[in-house]
Amino acid sequence: MPRSLDGLTLAPVTDQAPGQVGTGTRFAYHESEGRIWAEYAGGDIARGHLVGTRAGDRLDFRYVQLRHDGTTASGHCVSTVTELPDGRVRLEEEWEWESGPGAGTSVVEEVGAAAH
Structure with missing residues (x-):
């Protein structure tokens, strides 16, 4: 299993549409006992939160x-969740809005030093 997301900062590799990440x-991730959560902000986003679960690399x-x-x-x-050749974490995402129409894919990668 790829390493823990706890304490990692991740960022999208490309811009999405206006009003999106x-x-x-920047996403500040936390992980404990199969639970994940993050706070995020930057660009068009003043404040965001995510909560969920992790099972293996999903x-x-x-x-x-x-x-x-x-x-x-x-x-x-x-x-x-995957690991890049330089040791950084990468998330390949499939998302959908629940508050309105729209869905898509995105990629976020660990920001900062490689190989922990």
């Missing part, structure tokens, strides 16, 4: 976020 967004979580324009959004995401 982008390369300026994350299943829900997220809510407040945008700088005062709107809110929520959704569901399933991610696969």
